[in-house]
Amino acid sequence: MQILDIFGIVVVVFAVILLFSVIKIVPQGREFTVERFGKYTKTLSPGISLLTPFVERIGRRMNMMEQVLDVPQQEVITKDNAMVKVDAIVFIQVMSASAAAYRVEDLPYAITQLCSTNLRTVIGSMELDEVLFQRDSINSRLLTVIDAATEPWGVKVNRIEIKDLTPPVDITNAMARQMKAERERRAVITEADGEKQAAIARAEGAKQSAILEAEGRREAAFRDAEAREREAEAEAKATAMVSQAIAAGDVNAINYFIAQKYVEAFAELARSPQQRTVIVPAEMSGLVGTLAGVGELVGLAREQQTRTPPTAPQPQRTAAPRTPPTRPAGGGSVPRT
Template identity: 40%
Template sequence: MEEYYILIAITLFVVLIVLKGIKQVPQGQAIIIERLGRYVRTLESGINFIIPFLDKKRVVKHLNYKQEGLSPYCVDLREQVYDIPSQSVITRDNINLTVDTLIFYQIIEPHKALYEISDLIMAIRELSRTTMRNVFGEMDLDTSLSSRDTINQKLRGILDEATDKWGVKILRVEIQDIVPPSDLKEDMERQMRAERTRRQEVTIAEGKKQAAILEAEGNKQSLILNAQGEAESRIMKAEAIKSEKILLAEGEAESIRLVQLAKAVGLDAVRKVYAEQEGANNLLMTEVLRSQNEIAKDIANGSSQKIFLPTELAGLFGSIKGIQELLSMRDAIPKSVSKE
């Protein structure tokens, strides 16, 4: 019976030892294990086994910044936000500014955060303050107020490099607010109002300038179009005058041609008459030719549709006609009669 109780006791002892060696770690957390006072390993999330009585969990609550409800033996591996208290910095142009900053960090290697630095949170706070003083000390007021992104990047790079040996990753640095002194703030507000007034005046002046330019362009286009219209009008008038002169010249040329043609025809007729009638009516034919030239000129010019002959010339034509009839009668008398 006693052996039975001893066996039960041994079994219970073994079960207790086994249960004591099983450690369950929640997701996003880690546990530091020491064996006889020396760091052995880091337990990750899930079921882990340790050697009871030899392995011991290390208290790490000082690594967790304001994490309530978290076991003092677990290191929070999630991203954490650290609100750096407002601090005073001096710019390159000796302006005192109050800066409020947020730091987003994450513990990557818990054993380094525990053994490489005695107080991780205080180290991050003091390091960020010193770094901000150095960064703002290299900038003047205007650059400090207008270059927050640049300042954030510089702070993050410097802090991340310094905290790397502590097993911490600086993810982001955000400047919440930059507050200048009250008197300087009033001066800046007045300057901003003056700047807004200046921009308004510049905008109005630019509008007037554009309006004047557009009006001048319109006047210029109007003058150009008017000049083009006048030029085209003068060209059309010149073309009309040119056409008129050409027509008049062609008419005169045609008139001269007709006169010359009439003269030529008259001369041919005179030559023909001279050939047929030997000398009797030469003088008469000369007068006829002169009258014919005058008649041809009148016909060519179109100045008269009626022809008036001089009285002497009409009588002369009658004498010619009579002489022609006598000559015809003489030619008709037989040769025998004439011999008698």
């Protein structure tokens, strides 16, 4: 009885083991290769699959998702003999599980070494300035070369990126000085351009100011000339009127002319910058009175001529001039006649 029980337990355990060896579940994003007596026969896709017991077995479990491989840092000599340290990252994806499993021994290691060698080749054919400023070109060249090399392995290289690129310390210092000098040059150029624009603006402002000032002087001169012209016309009319009055025998016109010239001369004397003290002559009123007397004499003469017939001329009577009242020595206002 005990032997039968032991045999039954062994049969159950064997059945369970057989069941697990026959039924295979492949997760999403993975593919399994199947080998029959060590030879590749097929590839299992994600899902459940059945194998032939004792004949078929799982060979390689391949990751079909995109993977990221890190290319270690290495020193590379450029075309102009400059030593730079560079590392990169590469994005790959297995497209054929059988090719990736059976055509290369260690796929990640193989791709890493391939990237390292091609990185040295590409950077070694370029000068330092090109390496520093043409990373996109380096990435494109590496992608083209490595993708073509990994195609027989069933691997697709999607992207390659230069992660870090470090030039030597002395070159870094020289680049820093160059950058500083370039920025100082740009600052000087910008400052000079600003001064140039400011000078142009100031010159333009001075030009406009000079133009406006010249226009103002021209307008003022035109107005002054017009004023002088009108003043001359008025003076001419006044002179004509006075001349007509004198011709008509009006002595007051002569008195007006002489008094006006006398007042103008006295005003010019008072406005003289060298004249600190103005002395008003005491004979001013006497002068005006004398003019009035002269006027009266002329008037009496005219009346005598009109009353006396022309056939019997009478001796002319001389009228004594009327002496106007005199002013104190200190001067004063001039009486009107």
